[in-house]
Amino acid sequence: MPALPPQPLSPLDGRYAGVTAPLAEHLSEAALNRARLRVEVEWLLALVATGQFGVEPPSDTAATALRATVRDFGQPQIDRLATLEAATRHDVKAVELLLRERLAELDLARLTELAHFAMTSEDVNNLAVALTVRDALHGVWLPAFDAVRARIGTLALQWAEVPLLARTHGQPATPTTMGKELAVFAHRLHRVRDRITGVRIQGKSNGASGTYAAHVVAAPQVDWPAFSERFVTGLGLAWNPLTTQIESHDWQVELYGAISHANGVLHNLCTDAWTYISQGVWRQVPVEGATGSSTMPHKVNPIRFENAEANLELSTGILGTLERTLVTSRLQRDLTDSTTQRNIGVGFGHSLVALDNLLRGLFEIDPDREVLAADLAANWEVLAEAIQTVLRAEIVAGRSTVTDPYDALKQLTRGRRVTPESLAAFIDGLDLGDSARARLRGLTPSSYTGLAADLARHSD
Known part of the structure; x- marks a missing residue:
C-alpha cells in the first residue's frame, strides 16, 4: 500500500483548522518560541538599562531593530x-543562540554575554507560557465564549414569556418559560467568567533554584528581587516572589x-438542548443543502450540540490532566510539566x-409553540402545587378548614391525568375564600409560570 502524503494527526490541525487557527498564533510551538525570544530580548535590554554592567547601551534604533526580531518572527x-x-x-538554548546571532547582525556583539544572563530555562519558559496563554485567553477564547453567552442572553430575552412544561426528574413539573431556563x-x-478573568497570570525570574544565587554573585550591587518584579510586571504579568526553579x-x-x-x-446546555430537540419543543432550522442522515431524508440531526458536547469533554479531560500534573513538581524541579504544557493549546x-x-x-433553533402548548395542555395536574399552596395560606x-391539603391534591392527581373540568370541579368543592378561588380558577398550565419572564430579563 502506498504511503499517504503528510496529513495532520490531530483534527484540531486538520478538520477544525479553520476554527482553531487563531489559537495557533498564540499556543503553537512557533508562538512559544516567539514568546521565548521576546523574554530574552526584553531581559537583555532591561539588564543594560540598569547601567550596572559597564556596557554601552544600544541606540534607540538598534533597540527597535532588536525588538523587531520578535515582531517579525x-x-x-x-x-x-x-x-x-x-x-x-x-x-x-536554541532561542539564546538565535538571539546571539541577531546581536552580531546588528553590531551589538558587545551585549552577547548578557543574552540569557543568570537565567535558567524555566525563567524563560514560565514567562513565555504565561504570555501566550494570556494572549490566547483574551484574544481568542474569551471572545468566542462571550459570543455564546451573548447569544444565550438574547434568546433568554426573546423567549422570556414562552411557557415551557418543566420536567424535574424527567416528570411533568411546575411550568417555567424557555427564556428563564436559558437565563439560568x-x-x-x-459567574464562571468572573472566575476565569480573576485569575492573576504570574511569572518569575529568579534563577536555577529560585534564590538569585548566580545573579548576586555576578552583580551584588543590583537589588535583584526588585529588578525581577519590575521585569515581570513590565511584561504585563503578576510577579511571583517565591518559587523553586519553576514558577509554581x-x-x-x-x-x-x-x-x-x-x-x-x-x-x-448541550445536553438540555439535545433533549429539547428530541422532545420536539425546539425545532432546528434546516440549513440549505445540508444532509441530516445518509438514509433518512426527513432528519435534521442536532449535530452542533452533539459535536460541542464531545469537544467539551475532550477539552475538560486535557485541562483536568494539566490541573493534576502542574500542581506538583518533585523537590526543586522535574520535567513532567514541560511536555504537559505543550498540550495547553489542545485543551483550549x-x-x-x-x-x-x-x-x-x-x-439554528426555534421553539415549537404548538408542541409547547400541547404539552402544557396535557398536564393540568401540575397545578396541584398551586392549589395546595393556596390552601395552606x-x-x-x-379562611379554610381543610385538614391536609397536600394529601387531598395527591389523591386527586398522583399518577392520574387531570382535565380542566375535573380540576375546576375540585376547586369549586374546596373550602376557601372567594379571592383565592378566583385566582385558582383563572390558572392554566401555560399561565402558571410565576416570575419566570421577569427572571429571564435579569439573567446577569
Missing part, C-alpha cells in the same frame, strides 16, 4: 531554530479549573471548537 526564524535545536538538543445558563456563565503553576491550575467549569456548564482548541459549534447551533388565614 516568521518562517526563517522557525527554520533556523529547528536547525539550532537539532544541534543543541535544547529548545531554550447565562447567569451561570457570567498555581495560576494555571486555577485557570484550567475555571475553564473546565465553564466547559461543564456549556456541556449541560477543543473548547474553541465546541464554542463554535454551540454558537452555530444556537442560531387560606388555612393559616382562617
Whole structure:
C-alpha cells in the first residue's frame, strides 16, 4: 500500500483548522518560541538599562531593530531554530543562540554575554507560557465564549414569556418559560467568567533554584528581587516572589479549573438542548443543502450540540490532566510539566471548537409553540402545587378548614391525568375564600409560570 502524503494527526490541525487557527498564533510551538525570544530580548535590554554592567547601551534604533526580531518572527526564524535545536538538543538554548546571532547582525556583539544572563530555562519558559496563554485567553477564547453567552442572553430575552412544561426528574413539573431556563445558563456563565478573568497570570525570574544565587554573585550591587518584579510586571504579568526553579503553576491550575467549569456548564446546555430537540419543543432550522442522515431524508440531526458536547469533554479531560500534573513538581524541579504544557493549546482548541459549534447551533433553533402548548395542555395536574399552596395560606388565614391539603391534591392527581373540568370541579368543592378561588380558577398550565419572564430579563 502506498504511503499517504503528510496529513495532520490531530483534527484540531486538520478538520477544525479553520476554527482553531487563531489559537495557533498564540499556543503553537512557533508562538512559544516567539514568546521565548521576546523574554530574552526584553531581559537583555532591561539588564543594560540598569547601567550596572559597564556596557554601552544600544541606540534607540538598534533597540527597535532588536525588538523587531520578535515582531517579525516568521518562517526563517522557525527554520533556523529547528536547525539550532537539532544541534543543541535544547529548545531554550536554541532561542539564546538565535538571539546571539541577531546581536552580531546588528553590531551589538558587545551585549552577547548578557543574552540569557543568570537565567535558567524555566525563567524563560514560565514567562513565555504565561504570555501566550494570556494572549490566547483574551484574544481568542474569551471572545468566542462571550459570543455564546451573548447569544444565550438574547434568546433568554426573546423567549422570556414562552411557557415551557418543566420536567424535574424527567416528570411533568411546575411550568417555567424557555427564556428563564436559558437565563439560568447565562447567569451561570457570567459567574464562571468572573472566575476565569480573576485569575492573576504570574511569572518569575529568579534563577536555577529560585534564590538569585548566580545573579548576586555576578552583580551584588543590583537589588535583584526588585529588578525581577519590575521585569515581570513590565511584561504585563503578576510577579511571583517565591518559587523553586519553576514558577509554581498555581495560576494555571486555577485557570484550567475555571475553564473546565465553564466547559461543564456549556456541556449541560448541550445536553438540555439535545433533549429539547428530541422532545420536539425546539425545532432546528434546516440549513440549505445540508444532509441530516445518509438514509433518512426527513432528519435534521442536532449535530452542533452533539459535536460541542464531545469537544467539551475532550477539552475538560486535557485541562483536568494539566490541573493534576502542574500542581506538583518533585523537590526543586522535574520535567513532567514541560511536555504537559505543550498540550495547553489542545485543551483550549477543543473548547474553541465546541464554542463554535454551540454558537452555530444556537442560531439554528426555534421553539415549537404548538408542541409547547400541547404539552402544557396535557398536564393540568401540575397545578396541584398551586392549589395546595393556596390552601395552606387560606388555612393559616382562617379562611379554610381543610385538614391536609397536600394529601387531598395527591389523591386527586398522583399518577392520574387531570382535565380542566375535573380540576375546576375540585376547586369549586374546596373550602376557601372567594379571592383565592378566583385566582385558582383563572390558572392554566401555560399561565402558571410565576416570575419566570421577569427572571429571564435579569439573567446577569
